[in-house]
Amino acid sequence: MNSWTRRPAFGAAVAGALALGTLAGCSSSSNASSVSGGSGDVTLVVYSSQGYDSAVTKAFTKATGIPVSLDDDSTGPLLAKVGAERNNPQWGLLWVDGDTAFATLDKEGQLLDYNPGVTLTSAGETLVPSDHAYSPVSTTAVPALIYNAAKVTAVPKTWQDLLGAAYKDKVGMNDPSQSGPTYPLIAGLMNELGGESGGVAAGEKYLSELKANGLQVHPTNGDTLHALETGQIDYGLIQSSAAAGEVATAKKSANYDPKVVYLGTTTLLPGVIGIDKGASAKVQQEAEKFVQYVLSAAGQAVMQTGDPTGDSLYWPIVPGIEPVKDIGTMPATYQRIDPSYWGPLETQVNTYFDENIK
Numbered sequence: 001m002n003s004w005t006r007r008p009a010f011g012a013a014v015a016g017a018l019a020l021g022t023l024a025g026c027s028s029s030s031n032a033s034s035v036s037g038g039s040g041d042v043t044l045v046v047y048s049s050q051g052y053d054s055a056v057t058k059a060f061t062k063a064t065g066i067p068v069s070l071d072d073d074s075t076g077p078l079l080a081k082v083g084a085e086r087n088n089p090q091w092g093l094l095w096v097d098g099d100t101a102f103a104t105l106d107k108e109g110q111l112l113d114y115n116p117g118v119t120l121t122s123a124g125e126t127l128v129p130s131d132h133a134y135s136p137v138s139t140t141a142v143p144a145l146i147y148n149a150a151k152v153t154a155v156p157k158t159w160q161d162l163l164g165a166a167y168k169d170k171v172g173m174n175d176p177s178q179s180g181p182t183y184p185l186i187a188g189l190m191n192e193l194g195g196e197s198g199g200v201a202a203g204e205k206y207l208s209e210l211k212a213n214g215l216q217v218h219p220t221n222g223d224t225l226h227a228l229e230t231g232q233i234d235y236g237l238i239q240s241s242a243a244a245g246e247v248a249t250a251k252k253s254a255n256y257d258p259k260v261v262y263l264g265t266t267t268l269l270p271g272v273i274g275i276d277k278g279a280s281a282k283v284q285q286e287a288e289k290f291v292q293y294v295l296s297a298a299g300q301a302v303m304q305t306g307d308p309t310g311d312s313l314y315w316p317i318v319p320g321i322e323p324v325k326d327i328g329t330m331p332a333t334y335q336r337i338d339p340s341y342w343g344p345l346e347t348q349v350n351t352y353f354d355e356n357i358k
Helices: 014-024 053-064 075-084 100-107 122-126 182-212 221-229 240-249 281-294 297-306 339-356
Strands: 034-036 042-048 068-072 093-097 135-142 144-148 171-174 216-218 235-238 258-261 266-275
Touching: 042 053, 042 075, 042 281, 053 068, 053 281, 053 297, 075 093, 075 100, 093 100, 093 281, 100 266, 100 339, 122 135, 135 182, 135 240, 135 281, 144 221, 144 240, 171 182, 171 221, 182 266, 182 339, 216 221, 221 235, 221 240, 235 240, 240 258, 266 281, 281 297
Parallel strands: 042 068, 042 093, 171 216, 171 235
Antiparallel strands: 034 042, 093 266, 135 266, 144 235, 144 258
């Protein structure tokens, strides 16, 4: 039976970026979340970090006639822009992995409450906020543990296993100050080890022990995977889509055969869409249509083909949509973590990691 807490995780780089916007004051009603297109059309401005976003926005325009201006970047820079634009948002729709940023935007009153009325899977329903301030449209998980089966026979089942002699100097992970999915990974670890009452202390103790056992820290998924490929490590803790992409595309040999397992209670990391509450009624209507499109069979099909070895490797939360074959089975046991609790701790946890684990 699936195990979860119906509460989202607070994601990397949000608190500081949005705090800048908070200090700037409330959102102005005269924002620039749309621009004029040809023949007087209103263009929907989409900020997105998804690898398939270009394919999806083009397909949406073809299906609806609504023009889209896409600003594609990694999650951190996009959230920094949203924070800097607090007084005058330039976006109409935001689409990134991790609902933690949206929990903050919702608290600041920047998101339009919108219920697309789409039936979701049981996992998908756990990702929906009670006020419908944002919409989950997919999910991945953290961490996936990827290992080189050509070199090692020990396969961990729990976090505690990684502290054993068989894993000494062989485990790598990303830097949460640089890698967006990694703070939710650490927060999920802390939540699993000690909950909200003792999780930070338990997590810090565990990470210290993991470091003492030879943990290696690399900037991002790509760097950790490179270390795995070149034999610097034999086990890596990364996002599920990155791990699945590596398994699907790696050239397997007598020296390299990547495989994936999940440890303990895996943390869900949803792909989420939010709409600017201060946008014009026309932009809001177009953004609502975009959400509906993404959650449709047609939109999901484009998502699943737009980045076939990257972000397309997600688990659908729309019933009847099968995941692409390379993603593998969704972990049987998973959790959600509370953004209102873990989010404010991000700077503290990342500082501890920087000063004591890297």
